[in-house]
Amino acid sequence: MRPGGYGKDCLDKMKEKVEQRGEPVPKPEINYRALMEQIPAVTYINTLDEARNPLYVSPQIEAMLGFSSAEWLADPGLWFRQVHPGDRKRVITEVYKSYVNGKPLRSEYRFLASDGRVVWVRDEAVVVCDEAGKPRLIQGVMLDVSDLLQAGEVLHKSEEKFRTIFERTAVGIALIDIEGRLMECNPALQEMLGYKKEELLTRVFSELIHMEDEAVDSDLYKKLLSGKQDHYQVEKRYIRKDGGVVWGRVNVSLIRDAGSNPQYTIHMVENINEWKQLETQFLQSQKMETVGRLAGGIAHDFNNLLTILIGYSQLSLLGLKEDNPLKGNLQEIKSATERAAQLTHQLLVFSRRQVLDMKVLDLNTIMRGLEKMLRRIISEDIELITNLAEGLGRVKTDPGQIEQILLNLVVNAKEAMPNGGKLILETNHIELDENYARTHINVIPGRYVLLSVSDTGCGMSPEVKERIFDPFFTTKGKDKGTGLGLSTVYGIVKQSGGNIWVYSEPGQGTTFKIYLPWVEEEADAFPEKDEGDDLPRGSEIVLLVEDDPSVRSLAARVLREQGYAVLEAANGEEAMHIAHEPIIKEIHLLLTDVVMPQMGGKELVERFKAIYPSVKILFISGYTDKAVTHQVLLGSEFPFLQKPFSPTALVKKVREVLDR
DSSP states (O other), X not given: OOTTHHHHHHHHHHHHHHHHTTOOOOOHHHHHHHHHTTSSSEEEEEEOSSSOOEEEEOTHHHHHHSOOHHHHHHOTTHHHHHBOTTTHHHHHHHHHHHHHHOOOEEEEEEEEOTTXXXXXXXXXXXXXXXXXXXXXXEEEEEEEOHHHHHHHHHHHHHHHHHHXXXXXXSSEEEEEETTSBEEEEOHHHHHHHTOOHHHHTXXXXXXXXXXXXXXXXXXXXXXXXXXXXXXXXXXXXXXXXTSOEEEEEEXXXXXXXXXXXEEEEEEEEXXXXXXXXXXXXXXXXXXXXXXXXXXXXHHHHHHHHHHHHHHHHHHHHHHSOTTOTHHHHHHHHHHHHHHHHHHHHHHHHHTTOSOOOXXXXXXXXXXXXXXXXXXXXXXXXXXXXEEEOTTOOBEEEOHHHHHXXXXXXXXXXXXXXXXXXXXXXXXXXXXXXXXXXXXXXXXXXXXXXXXXEEEXXXXXXXXXXXXXXXXXXXXXXXXXXXXOHHHHHHHHHHHTTOEEEEEEOTTSOEEEEEEEEOBOSOOOOOOOOOOOOOOOOOOOEEEEEOSOHHHHHHHHHHHHHTTOEEEEESSHHHHHHHHTXXXXXXXXXXXXXXXXXXXOHHHHHHHHHHHOTTOEEEEEESOOOHHHIIIIITSTTSOXXXXXXXXXXXXXXXXXXXXX
């Protein structure tokens, strides 16, 4: 049946039945028009000839677009002009296709109302053909759908906005169903875990959690499902596709349907690897500082005791003949005391309360000077490789202590390679920027000299690496180490203003990287060490200031036996009283402890020099705080003697200072 024929046949049959009953024939077209003009839509009929004139437009057109039916019928071009310019081409094409194919037109487009408003309409029309089947008319209905489409457009924009947030946020987002399968994930999560989206959407999300953290939120998840809470936060580790570990701070929220049934969970995963690294470094720094204070306090008291033991042992040995049976006993006591002194020294270094003899030096010079010794230390099946950067900057540290660092690290590397391997020593200059400082606690951006010691040995587990600098921690067997080697290294580096980091994995070897601040000063010359046992004599006047009476008594006795005139004071106040005595005309040397009650060594020196400007100064120290160390003792103007000291060391140092 041709389009439009069905309605005419129905009307003819209706008319025939009415006439048979003898009733007047109603005018259905009038009733039809009344009906069409009551519905909330515009009905229209247009010709499909060349003129395409409107034949009928219902009155609703005026409420919709502000044009009356008469205006619409009088101006055939009005429809084309009022279609929104952005939609005209599309709509004309759709109308043409409907005309050619004879198929209904269904389209949504915009009209411009007479007052400038934009009105969205849904236009549904059919083509009506004549008896010969040729398209003649198009009749349709236009419904104002502005409210509906505008709401849809708002919804679309809202969805688009949230899609943009979902795609571009730096926080990983995962939608996970109640069975734990990934439903959706954003690019940030993909980058964090190292997987493509299609790879993640085939996984159960819990499979990516570090095995040690799998149960970390099970109780919280149960409370979430039971309705006791609507979200929770945990920190846990995920395993990346490449096997690496990434820490995430995860916020989990549960989404329910209208019936309050759990539907899925939203996981917001923030990458906190950098924060965790800083947290670990901070806790380690706090731990080292606490243990350091304890070790420093113990070492200070021990140093005074050991000074007395070493001193009187040596004095007793000097007074005995070679065949005296007590000489062997005293020698053993002296040797044991010296070993104890070495342990105490290491504790002070670790706690950063050791007085350092700071010199400006070239690390390459130190390395070359030690190379022969280091080759003797390592076994023949270990290859020693040195890569020393040319034009290396200078650093300020204690040359003896930097040698101690190298010896400790090389010995450790040797023990990590029982079957041989490679030991690589490197120096370089490097600039640490703000980005590096953000991820490494206590690092100040700037220029540094890098000392690197690497081996191809057995490496370390994360648990061992975390404790590697702790005092008395060792992986060696019983009686094979004190556990103070690496803690000593740590203390020397820190007290020199530098930083040390260790990189190691089981079976992958170990690298220690030491960063020491670059200085612009000229390198210092090193005086030759006096290795002789002779006790030099003198006749100068020495003011000895020491708060420990036993140490003071020992030092005074030793100096007097070598010919010096010794004045004694228990603290700074007593020393100043002696300085003001009118009978004292001259004092050649002020020999003072650094840390004393009432008045410390620093203040005493400042006040004493006002009276005796030419007096020589020698500090003795078993413990200092960092302020004293850096402000007073590190300059060549103020030499020092570290406790515990032997009588030989004391008289040699006194003579050296007086002869300057």
